[in-house]
Amino acid sequence: MAKSEGINRLFEPVSEIKTEILERFSYSMKDVVYTPDSNDSHCEIVEDIESPKIKQSIVYETKELAAVCPFSGLPDQAILKVTYIPNRYVLELKSFKYYLISFRNVGIYQEHLTQRVYKDLKNVLEPDFLEVITIYNTRGGIDSTSKISSLEQ
Secondary structure (H helix, E strand, O other): OOOOOOOOOOOEEEEHHHHHHHHHHOOOEEEEOOOOOOOOEEEEEEOOOOOOOOOOOOOOOOEEEEEEEOOOOOEEEEEEEEEEOOEOOOOOOOHHHHHHHOOEEEEOOHHHHHHHHHHHHHHHHHHHEEEEEEEEEEEEEEEEEEEEEEEOO
């Protein structure tokens, strides 16, 4: 492998990605009656309903994905777009944010990061459909986009 010139920064290994932090909740819908109280936070579950019959596509997008290029030691920043059709679970967004933050100091190639996010979300959510796209900031005049879709597997 070619060696990068200039300053090489230390970075963390891939084992520092916090997959265990990802949380999910049931996709089954519940009829909920909200009863305002002094805190305006009380609710009562009236009836459990199975997952909706109509399939719904959920899309998450962030411009705050960052990791470190293991070749140059320079930061890689990207837009991340996740699209999925839930089967039984929906992703809890706060846990997803913390998961994404865990990439910040990790040395991982762009394509491997895309694959890692896809694999982790597929394992946690067990969706009917999943697509992960990373669109990286231009480097050296070259735009880089990586995409993995369950339709292509």
